[in-house]
Amino acid sequence: MTTTPLSPTQRTTIGRGRNRMVEDRTELHRLLDDALIAHLGVIVGGHPLVLPVAFAVDLDGPDEDGTLYLHGSVAAGWLRSSADATVCVTITELEGLVAARSAFHHSMNYRSAVVIGTARIVEDPAERRRALGLTVDHMIPGRDATLREPTRKELAATAVLAVPLHEASMKSRGEGPVDDQEDIDAGVWGGVIPLRRVAGDPVAADDATGPAPADVVRRAASL
Amino acid sequence: MTTTPLSPTQRTTIGRGRNRMVEDRTELHRLLDDALIAHLGVIVGGHPLVLPVAFAVDLDGPDEDGTLYLHGSVAAGWLRSSADATVCVTITELEGLVAARSAFHHSMNYRSAVVIGTARIVEDPAERRRALGLTVDHMIPGRDATLREPTRKELAATAVLAVPLHEASMKSRGEGPVDDQEDIDAGVWGGVIPLRRVAGDPVAADDATGPAPADVVRRAASL
Numbered sequence: 256m257t258t259t260p261l262s263p264t265q266r267t268t269i270g271r272g273r274n275r276m277v278e279d280r281t282e283l284h285r286l287l288d289d290a291l292i293a294h295l296g297v298i299v300g301g302h303p304l305v306l307p308v309a310f311a312v313d314l315d316g317p318d319e320d321g322t323l324y325l326h327g328s329v330a331a332g333w334l335r336s337s338a339d340a341t342v343c344v345t346i347t348e349l350e351g352l353v354a355a356r357s358a359f360h361h362s363m364n365y366r367s368a369v370v371i372g373t374a375r376i377v378e379d380p381a382e383r384r385r386a387l388g389l390t391v392d393h394m395i396p397g398r399d400a401t402l403r404e405p406t407r408k409e410l411a412a413t414a415v416l417a418v419p420l421h422e423a424s425m426k427s428r429g430e431g432p433v434d435d436q437e438d439i440d441a442g443v444w445g446g447v448i449p450l451r452r453v454a455g456d457p458v459a460a461d462d463a464t465g466p467a468p469a470d471v472v473r474r475a476a477s478l
Numbered sequence: 479m480t481t482t483p484l485s486p487t488q489r490t491t492i493g494r495g496r497n498r499m500v501e502d503r504t505e506l507h508r509l510l511d512d513a514l515i516a517h518l519g520v521i522v523g524g525h526p527l528v529l530p531v532a533f534a535v536d537l538d539g540p541d542e543d544g545t546l547y548l549h550g551s552v553a554a555g556w557l558r559s560s561a562d563a564t565v566c567v568t569i570t571e572l573e574g575l576v577a578a579r580s581a582f583h584h585s586m587n588y589r590s591a592v593v594i595g596t597a598r599i600v601e602d603p604a605e606r607r608r609a610l611g612l613t614v615d616h617m618i619p620g621r622d623a624t625l626r627e628p629t630r631k632e633l634a635a636t637a638v639l640a641v642p643l644h645e646a647s648m649k650s651r652g653e654g655p656v657d658d659q660e661d662i663d664a665g666v667w668g669g670v671i672p673l674r675r676v677a678g679d680p681v682a683a684d685d686a687t688g689p690a691p692a693d694v695v696r697r698a699a700s701l
Contacts, residue, residue: 266523291673292572292586294517296526300489302564303519303526307572307590341525349515349530354680354694358614358625359632363515367530391581395671402581403661409582431683438626444691446682448618448698450514455672457577460654463668471577475671 259320259421266371267424277366277425280320286366286425287312287323289348291394291452295325295416296343297374299336306333310344311389317382318419323370324377324386325416334414337374344370344418350429352448356438364447368425370418377415380407386415397470454478482543482644490594490647500589500648503543509589509648510535510546512571514617514675518548518639519566520597522559529556533567534612540605541642546593547600547609548639557637560597567593567641573652575671579661587670591648593641600638603630609638620693677701 261278262268269276277283293310296303309326316322323344327334351364377383387410388399405413432445439445454475457467467475484501485491500506516533519526532549539545546567550557574587600606610633611622628636655668662668677698680690690698 266525291575292570292588294519294528294568294570296517296519296528296566298521298526302489302594303521303528303566304594305517305519305526305528305566305568305592307568307570307588309586343519343526343528345517345528345530347515347517347530349675352514352617352677352697354618354621354690356625357628357632358610358622359628359636361614361617361621363532363617365515365530369528371525371527387581391584394575394584394586395577398577398584399581402579402666403664405580405582409580413582431681434683439685441626442687443625444682444688444694445686446680446690446694448680448694448701449678450675450701451678452572452673453676454575455674457669457671458654459667459669460657462662464665465667467577467669468667471667471669471671474575478671478673 262424264422267369267422269424269426272426275426275428277427283368283423283425286346286348286368290346293325294345295333297333297336297340299332304333309390309394311386311393312420313389319421321420323418323420324389325418326390327414327416334376334416337416338376340374341371342374342418349450351450353432354446354448355432356434356443356445360432360434362428364428366427368423370420370423372418372422375417377417380410383410383413383415387413395470395474401468401470452478485647487645490592490645495649498649498651500650506591506646506648509569509571509591513569516548516567516569518556520556520559520563522555527556532613532617534609534616535643536612542644544643546641546643547612548641549613550637550639557599557639560639561599563597564594565597565641572673574673576655577669577671578655579657579666579668583655583657585651587651589650591646593643593646595641595645598640600640603633606633606636606638610636618693618697624691624693675701
């Protein structure tokens with residue numbers, strides 16, 4: 256794996272808000288670790304369509320800088336629309352509401368990455384198996400190894416889209432409000448409401464027996 | 479305001495996973511209340527671009543079924559690309575990780591809405607002022623009324639995109655794993671890790687004086 260800096264192309268070069276630009280690729284990897292869903296943008300019937308998808312990252316995948324795998328159903332229309340087309344995958348973690356002293360300066364704290372690339376439908380069963388395992392482990396680390404092997408029929412019904420992790424940009428905001436001095440002097444309060452995602456205790460299915468396994472308990476405790 | 483059922487057009491008719499389809503428009507309104515960001519999809523340079531944006535809803539807005547307002551900077555490229563174009567706005571709340579008994583049946587619990595429509599740049603200063611206030615109040619209900627009026631310069635630098643809330647579809651999954659009977663019989667554990675967003679205590683800016691105001695405290699307590 257090489258380590259191309261972020262924003263390597265014009266279309267992933269950030270125009271607005273360059274002060275929020277992140278250039279360190281390890282920050283992208285950290286965001287991809289933390290996020291649980293991505294929003295995939297494709298063009299369908301001449302207009303954009305944006306859908307939430309499960310994803311996984313393989314930094315040792317076939318593409319330079321790693322591969323992003325998006326998981327869907329073979330029957331899903333977005334998948335057919337994406338084959339060999341340029342797609343956009345956006346991953347956002349919202350981290351705070353920024354209560355400024357004026358409406359104009361209200362903002363949010365977040366980390367967000369935009370990945371643009373040519374989507375490839377993963378045809379090779381071994382790569383598809385690997386991507387499915389990575390997707391399960393992205394949700395609940397370690398879980399894939401505790402489950403039976405997918406059947407050939409299941410793998411045939413699993414559709415995976417691969418997008419190179421090469422063309423990517425990232426922005427991050429993580430600070431208090433940026434206000435006009437007059438508003439600060441006027442004594443208006445400014446600050447941040449921090450936001451985070453938490454997990455509740457695992458809820459067993461009605462037909463489940465025994466306690467939740469270690470991987471599930473560990474995952475719930477980590478969120 | 480009328481109450482058109484959801485998925486009124488072919489392009490917002492759900493193909494895959496019709497069992498997850500939500501037809502009640504009040505459920506869409508509830509999701510839009512709960513969500514804090516949207517992902518806007520536009521076509522730029524022939525490829526899709528997906529960006530996270532702050533938003534607000536005006537059910538009494540100029541469009542049938544209400545208006546979705548997206549907030550940006552006048553300098554943002556996506557805004558220019560969106561004027562009078564068909565855009566897609568997707569709003570997703572992730573609510574659980576579904577740990578099934580097989581890799582194939584792993585899933586997520588979520589609510590997600592897709593709104594497709596022709597974007598309009600809001601030119602009227604009064605509508606822009608109203609949209610800015612609604613966006614602030616969507617983040618922190620009641621806050622806009624506590625702040626000074628935006629200046630003419632601030633309003634000129636605020637860009638707002640309006641998208642009719644008419645053409646929308648919604649999906650929801652909120653249940654345990656759907657597993658094969660053999661895997662259940664094999665005694666593998668299945669269940670859900672519930673997820674939710676929580677707020678920490680408000681963090682005052684370094685230059686803030688006094689306690690956080692009621693609207694901020696109330697908002698932090700409500701998340």
